[in-house]
Amino acid sequence: MATESDRKQLRTTVLKLLSLAGAMFVFAMWVMPPLYDLFCEVTGLNGKTKGQYTAVEAKVDTSRTVKVQFVSTNNEGMPWGFSPQDFSIQVHPGEAVVTNFIAHNPTEKIMVAQAIPSLIPHNATDYFHKTECFCFNQQTLAPGETAELGLQFIVDQELPKAVNTITLSYTLFDVTESAKEAVEQKQKELVQKRISTEQPATADSQTLTAR
Amino acid sequence: MAHGPAKGLSRWFYTTNHKDIGSMYLWFSFAMFFLGGIFALVIRAELFQPGLQIVEPGFFNQMTTMHGLVMVFGAVMPAFVGLANWMIPMMVGAPDMALPRMNNWSFWILPFAFAMLASTLFMEGGAPNFGWTFYAPLSTTYAPASVTFFIFAVHIMGASSIMGSINIIATILNMRAPGMTLMKMPLFVWTWLITAYLLIAVMPVLAGVVTMMLMDIHFGTSFFDAAGGGDPVLFQHVFWFFGHPEVYIMILPAFGVVSAIIPTFARKPLFGYSSMVYATASIAFLSFIVWAHHMFTVGMPLLGEVAFMYATMLIAVPTGVKVFNWVTTMWRGSMTFETPMLFSIAFVVLFTIGGFSGLMLAMAPADFQYHDTYFVVAHFHYVLVPGAIFSITAAVYYWLPKWTGHMYDETMGKVQFWTAFIGLNITFFPMHFSGLAGMPRRIPDYNPLWADWNMISSVGAFMFGAAQLLLLYNVVKTIRGGKKATAEVWEGSHGLEWTVASPAPYHTFTTPPEVK
Numbered sequence: 127m128a129t130e131s132d133r134k135q136l137r138t139t140v141l142k143l144l145s146l147a148g149a150m151f152v153f154a155m156w157v158m159p160p161l162y163d164l165f166c167e168v169t170g171l172n173g174k175t176k177g178q179y180t181a182v183e184a185k186v187d188t189s190r191t192v193k194v195q196f197v198s199t200n201n202e203g204m205p206w207g208f209s210p211q212d213f214s215i216q217v218h219p220g221e222a223v224v225t226n227f228i229a230h231n232p233t234e235k236i237m238v239a240q241a242i243p244s245l246i247p248h249n250a251t252d253y254f255h256k257t258e259c260f261c262f263n264q265q266t267l268a269p270g271e272t273a274e275l276g277l278q279f280i281v282d283q284e285l286p287k288a289v290n291t292i293t294l295s296y297t298l299f300d301v302t303e304s305a306k307e308a309v310e311q312k313q314k315e316l317v318q319k320r321i322s323t324e325q326p327a328t329a330d331s332q333t334l335t336a337r
Numbered sequence: 338m339a340h341g342p343a344k345g346l347s348r349w350f351y352t353t354n355h356k357d358i359g360s361m362y363l364w365f366s367f368a369m370f371f372l373g374g375i376f377a378l379v380i381r382a383e384l385f386q387p388g389l390q391i392v393e394p395g396f397f398n399q400m401t402t403m404h405g406l407v408m409v410f411g412a413v414m415p416a417f418v419g420l421a422n423w424m425i426p427m428m429v430g431a432p433d434m435a436l437p438r439m440n441n442w443s444f445w446i447l448p449f450a451f452a453m454l455a456s457t458l459f460m461e462g463g464a465p466n467f468g469w470t471f472y473a474p475l476s477t478t479y480a481p482a483s484v485t486f487f488i489f490a491v492h493i494m495g496a497s498s499i500m501g502s503i504n505i506i507a508t509i510l511n512m513r514a515p516g517m518t519l520m521k522m523p524l525f526v527w528t529w530l531i532t533a534y535l536l537i538a539v540m541p542v543l544a545g546v547v548t549m550m551l552m553d554i555h556f557g558t559s560f561f562d563a564a565g566g567g568d569p570v571l572f573q574h575v576f577w578f579f580g581h582p583e584v585y586i587m588i589l590p591a592f593g594v595v596s597a598i599i600p601t602f603a604r605k606p607l608f609g610y611s612s613m614v615y616a617t618a619s620i621a622f623l624s625f626i627v628w629a630h631h632m633f634t635v636g637m638p639l640l641g642e643v644a645f646m647y648a649t650m651l652i653a654v655p656t657g658v659k660v661f662n663w664v665t666t667m668w669r670g671s672m673t674f675e676t677p678m679l680f681s682i683a684f685v686v687l688f689t690i691g692g693f694s695g696l697m698l699a700m701a702p703a704d705f706q707y708h709d710t711y712f713v714v715a716h717f718h719y720v721l722v723p724g725a726i727f728s729i730t731a732a733v734y735y736w737l738p739k740w741t742g743h744m745y746d747e748t749m750g751k752v753q754f755w756t757a758f759i760g761l762n763i764t765f766f767p768m769h770f771s772g773l774a775g776m777p778r779r780i781p782d783y784n785p786l787w788a789d790w791n792m793i794s795s796v797g798a799f800m801f802g803a804a805q806l807l808l809l810y811n812v813v814k815t816i817r818g819g820k821k822a823t824a825e826v827w828e829g830s831h832g833l834e835w836t837v838a839s840p841a842p843y844h845t846f847t848t849p850p851e852v853k
Contacts (some may be wrong), residue, residue, distance in 0.1 A: 136435055136511050143503045147541050154545025154575060159560055162571050171638060201564065242563045248638060299564030304557060 171248050179255035186220040187283045197295035204300045219283040226274040231267035236312045238266045238305040241296040250289045253282035266312045341843050353437035355422045358444050362419025369411030376404035381798035384791045387783050397781035398466035405469025410494045411451050413725045417590040418501045420732050421529050427834040428523045430514025430850045435507035443500035450493035457483035473561035473572040477553045488547045495540040502533035516852035523832050527614050528593030531621045535582045542579040570635055577628035585624045591728035595681045598735050599663050602678035603670030604829040609662040616655035623652045633704045642701040649699040676750030680731035683758050684723055691719030712772025718765045738826045742840030743819035749811050757804035763797025
């Protein structure tokens with residue numbers, strides 16, 4: 127029968143293999159997703175744009191014009207109206223440009239949306255800076271409300287010469303389900319607004335009587 | 338020590354005997370093979386003509402999904418584990434597997450996993466309908482409610498595979514008879530050793546990807562949901578990081594089987610034994626760096642496409658070494674064509690055809706045309722059916738006399754071979770053409786342009802199905818009786834498993850044999 131050393135050897139083999147399996151599970155769950163995000167961020171692949179950018183003093187390169195196109199898409203089942211104000215703008219590298227997207231909530235309920243950007247070509251992602259963007263926050267709209275969602279960006283002077291057109295696309299997702307707080311807050315704001323719009327007469331009379 | 342099997346049903350529930358467990362794995366996989374086959378025939382019956390005739394599109398999608406899942410995880414993988422259980426201890430001169438109780442457990446959780454998976458067919462909203470590759474968000478946001486049962490079934494299958502693999506590696510590394518050095522091991526043992534490492538490396542990744550799905554569905558995370566900062570493309574990367582080694586998990590043991598059978602019936606030792614070992618190891622290594630060739634069309638940069646394209650083509654080199662060695666083993670051999678040999682030769686020829694269409698798909702620019710068409714379906718059925726299924730069938734015929742002590746009926750074996758061989762080619766060859774003509778995968782109705790190819794494929798599918806009934810008949814008949822088999826069984830057989838009596842006694846090699 128198996129001797130003590132045989133058993134010990136067997137135990138070592140099994141422990142090694144079990145830890146390999148455990149390590150691979152950890153790798154898949156907790157290493158691959160952040161690694162993937164990091165990889166996309168470093169290479170600019172997958173259209174992931176950078177976060178907020180603080181503008182630095184820079185000269186505007188008027189000798190060059192780059193076309194920036196805007197695309198808006200609604201994720202499946204998202205009922206909002208969503209479109210860019212300008213479908214395409216000619217910009218000079220280094221200049222701060224402001225544009226808007228128009229969003230409209232046609233439903234009867236308060237809804238919260240998140241816009242997810244995607245940018246091509248991928249070698250332009252490092253040179254497209256957003257100083258302000260509605261995509262940094264979730265957007266809450268009351269029933270029937272229309273809003274201008276602002277975007278301010280700078281195309282870097284270092285943009286590779288081969289890039290003449292940049293396309294920035296936003297997909298709008300319905301995140302109402304997971305943003306209960308935002309809905310509640312909007313509800314409160316709406317109630318207050320209704321009070322303040324219904325109140326003026328009474329408020330005035332109250333002040334009058336008080337006086 | 339020398340006692341026989343327990344009496345009655347408890348023998349099968351409590352057994353820790355590698356031969357009993359091997360037999361249970363094989364019967365289980367045979368049952369799953371018929372279940373998956375029925376799903377396939379529902380698909381082929383619907384596709385016999387354009388238009389919707391037999392099933393609803395939703396149910397059709399459930400059929401394609403369940404066919405893939407059952408065949409991959411229920412039929413092919415357990416069949417190879419069953420063969421490993423039966424043969425590896427006998428091939429390395431060990432009395433049993435290294436961890437017999439875990440062996441019992443790793444088998445007995447499988448029927449529960451598949452009962453759970455199959456039960457989804459009767460649930461409200463139906464079974465999983467997102468394809469066996471279960472891409473998010475189709476399998477998360479848009480999945481039927483039964484997806485949770487699918488996830489847990491996959492977890493159990495993964496646990497079973499990991500335990501089975503640990504057992505196989507522990508047996509091979511620790512329980513070899515004195516003198517059985519690594520480079521003296523039969524190639525079936527070698528290929529399984531490498532496969533078991535692949536399984537341990539990637540089954541946890543599969544468990545990880547379904548766990549992320551579970552969390553996205555029920556716990557509000559957004560691994561694969563762009564709205565929450567996740568990315569559906571990440572799903573494809575993680576899935577195929579598991580998925581590509583998985584396809585080699587289904588083929589490497591087949592290489593081992595064929596490398597055992599061809600020398601026997603060519604009556605020559607295997608040509609290039611050590612190159613076979615190194616080729617297997619190279620294929621296993623390469624399988625980890627080619628996953629993105631399944632996703633050439635997601636929008637990768639040129640550099641990525643080129644790198645994955647060349648890495649994929651590189652696999653043709655070690656595979657070519659293997660095919661060369663099999664052909665050279667047969668060269669000037671004194672060949673006879675018993676059923677296992679016929680299946681093995683068909684394996685070499687048809688697997689090579691599947692390999693060539695694989696090379697065509699590996700070309701990134703051409704892949705944009707082939708992607709998600711029937712050309713892909715033709716390719717992977719050409720590597721999996723004559724690859725995995727034919728080699729398992731060959732193995733069953735080859736070792737059946739050793740298992741049962743009876744010779745199978747050679748004429749019936751040949752009838753089965755030719756029915757299966759012709760049926761297979763009629764089914765899958767036309768799919769190359771319908772695919773090149775643009776027919777997409779996973780559709781219940783199609784343009785009449787592809788009607789002829791589909792009708793031919795459907796006829797072949799039913800023929801191939803009938804051939805499997807013949808296999809069942811042959812196996813049962815051999816178990817019940819037949820000509821007594823000798824210990825060697827085959828004139829040219831070679832290896833420790835042929836030194837024990839036929840049928841193999843319940844306990845073999847309780848004292849280790851001497852290997853010179």
